[in-house]
Amino acid sequence: MSLDTLNWKILKLLQQDARMSNAEIGRRIGISSPAVAERIKKLEDAEVIQGYTAYVSPFKAGYQLKAIITLRAFMGMLKPFLEKVKSFDEVVNCYRITGNENIVMEVVLKNQKHLETFIDKLITYGETKTQIVLSHVVKDSEIKPA
Amino acid sequence: MSLDTLNWKILKLLQQDARMSNAEIGRRIGISSPAVAERIKKLEDAEVIQGYTAYVSPFKAGYQLKAIITLRAFMGMLKPFLEKVKSFDEVVNCYRITGNENIVMEVVLKNQKHLETFIDKLITYGETKTQIVLSHVVKDSEIKPA
DNA sequence: GGTGAAAGCATCTGGTG
DNA sequence: CACCAGATGCTTTCACC
Numbered sequence: 001m002s003l004d005t006l007n008w009k010i011l012k013l014l015q016q017d018a019r020m021s022n023a024e025i026g027r028r029i030g031i032s033s034p035a036v037a038e039r040i041k042k043l044e045d046a047e048v049i050q051g052y053t054a055y056v057s058p059f060k061a062g063y064q065l066k067a068i069i070t071l072r073a074f075m076g077m078l079k080p081f082l083e084k085v086k087s088f089d090e091v092v093n094c095y096r097i098t099g100n101e102n103i104v105m106e107v108v109l110k111n112q113k114h115l116e117t118f119i120d121k122l123i124t125y126g127e128t129k130t131q132i133v134l135s136h137v138v139k140d141s142e143i144k145p146a
Numbered sequence: 147m148s149l150d151t152l153n154w155k156i157l158k159l160l161q162q163d164a165r166m167s168n169a170e171i172g173r174r175i176g177i178s179s180p181a182v183a184e185r186i187k188k189l190e191d192a193e194v195i196q197g198y199t200a201y202v203s204p205f206k207a208g209y210q211l212k213a214i215i216t217l218r219a220f221m222g223m224l225k226p227f228l229e230k231v232k233s234f235d236e237v238v239n240c241y242r243i244t245g246n247e248n249i250v251m252e253v254v255l256k257n258q259k260h261l262e263t264f265i266d267k268l269i270t271y272g273e274t275k276t277q278i279v280l281s282h283v284v285k286d287s288e289i290k291p292a
Numbered sequence: 293g294g295t296g297a298a299a300g301c302a303t304c305t306g307g308t309g
Numbered sequence: 310c311a312c313c314a315g316a317t318g319c320t321t322t323c324a325c326c
Contacts, residue, residue: 001206011207014200018164021302023320033320035293048206053199053286054160060147060194061157062292068243068250082283094284095252097214097277104214104277105284106241110292131243131250137228138240138251140199146208146256169301181312183302 001046006031008145010039011049015142018052055140058092063108065115066133071103073126078102081125090118101129147192152177154291156185157194161288164198201286204238209254211261212279217249219272224248227271236264247275 003011009029013020022036029036043049058066073081081103085094093106103126109115115130122128149157155175159166168182175182189195204212219227227249231240239252249272255261261276268274 003207011200011202015202016197016199018198018200021320032294034295034322037321038293046206048203050201050203051162052164053162053201053288054157054164055196055199056157056161056289057194057196058289060192061149061289063289066241068241085283089287089290091284092287092289093282095212095214096280096283098280099277101277103283108289131245131247134242134244136239137242137249138231138237141235141238142199143202143204143207143209143238143254144235167301168303177311178313179302180304180314184311 001043001048003048003145007039007043007048010036010043012142012144014040014049014052018054058108062110064111065109066136067107067109067115068131068133069105069107069119069122070101070129070131071105071122071126072101072128073103077125084125088118088121090114102126147188147194149194149291153185153189153194156182156189158288158290160186160195160198164200204254208256210257211255212282213253213255213261214277214279215251215253215265215268216247216275216277217251217268217272218247218274219249223271230271234264234267236260248272 006029010025013025013028021033022040023033026033026036040049071081082096085091085103085105090107090109091105092108095104096102097104107118109118119128119130152175156171159171159174167179168186169179172179172182186195217227228242231237231251236253236255237251238254241250242248243250253264255264265274265276
């Protein structure tokens with residue numbers, strides 16, 4: 001998929017505001033709205049754009065705590081964990097990584113008690129390390145031309 | 147801000163597809179489109195919804211590598227780093243955390259060479275630990291009622 | 293990539309419980 | 310106060326160039 005200047009301008013605008021109308025995008029980058037629609041469709045079909053999402057504040061939604069939890073899975077427990085983790089509502093992001101530890105997760109929690117019960121759910125799968133998030137310094141910054 | 151059942155249904159739909167029209171949302175949850183528009187506006191004003199974004203595949207955009215980099219800042223280098231990190235295009239997310247290490251970052255990189263030059267940029271600020279992401283098991287899962 | 297007509301949508305207004 | 314219904318102006322969509 002060729003990402004020319006125009007496509008990158010569209011990606012930039014949609015990353016900044018996914019609900020911007022095609023007409024408005026067209027006005028800003030100097031093409032007609034059908035042309036914008038066509039380009040967006042191709043970007044979606046090529047899976048350059050994988051979806052559009054509203055960013056809901058976990059804090060405003062009742063999650064007072066954010067944490068980074070690292071897991072070092074016990075022998076034979078990595079596969080079961082990878083299946084199970086999808087069902088944990090607390091886990092916003094989960095990465096499988098290289099190194100001594102196998103998993104890094106970003107989790108949201110209601111309070112300390114919730115953190116405690118969540119960690120208890122993990123101990124069957126492996127050793128955990130928990131780091132509480134103090135602030136979110138950079139938040140889903142936009143992908144730029146490589 | 148009160149998050150009733152209807153508001154949570156709207157949040158769910160917008161998290162799944164931020165470009166869904168108000169009319170379509172209204173059809174699915176059983177209210178009129180002006181009512182949807184009004185509720186969305188209030189959710190935005192209360193900063194429950196903090197924005198709408200297109201998810202662009204880093205891989206399709208030319209970033210072959212993803213990594214989790216942990217930084218333990220040198221004495222007096224945390225503040226300068228927190229200022230500087232916003233300008234690093236490679237950093238998609240950056241958290242300040244509790245514990246021995248001060249910072250966790252999610253970064254996207256073109257290739258190993260790019261990883262090397264990026265780590266070089268960090269060594270003035272502190273000690274780094276790099277973990278290459280093998281797979282993204284859970285990706286920005288939606289926030290659910292707490 | 294543009295244009296123009298038809299269908300659909302957002303938004304404003306006024307009105308109801 | 311939250312919602313609905315109808316009118317108006319944009320927007321999307323589809324034809325075609």
